[in-house]
Amino acid sequence: DVKVTQSSRYLVKRTGEKVFLECVQDMDHENMFWYRQDPGLGLRLIYFSYDVKMKEKGDIPEGYSVSREKKERFSLILESASTNQTSMYLCASSLEVGAGNEKLFFGSGTQLSVL
């Protein structure tokens, strides 16, 4: 089975800090995604990457950046954390995109609190 591993289960940061969320997948998937999940809002896509060093903005990229230097690793960066970025962050990977067969494999999530 595909395993998607997120480096931290819980994080507490201060406003203005630079925050790195790390994600690693072990199934050689081309595509990786970062979502945030908030109550009542569902999953919202922040960024996705369809190849090494390639990235595309999702629905809510403001305040975030990403890095994908290796195929298996996709990092989400909060340049200057703010309290409205307190959320559950979910990383996912998939073999395909857009073909109707894009089964997503999710990590367990990182609950980030910005104080």
Added chain:
Amino acid sequence: EDQVTQSPEALRLQEGESSSLNCSYTVSGLRGLFWYRQDPGKGPEFLFTLYSAGEEKEKERLKATLTKKESFLHITAPKPEDSATYLCAPRGSARQLTFGSGTQLTVLP
């Protein structure tokens, strides 16, 4: 713009009490609709993909169906271990999936 609405937001059932969850969607060029299950404190886990109206998929006590405007997740004789949040996500011609906000199901023993 793709839109998806799930109802109800929350559902409490007694063990053995069958019911259905609804996912209504508006997408251009539907290519598939996905159902996921999410347990508290975990990431979503894939359940089904439906590709065309009239299609049905089953897994244990769950059956997913699809029409041109909505999908249903039918739960037959649920057990407490079926308690979770169920998410649907239609795939249209947009660049990414649109997830619904989910139905939180609680099955009481």
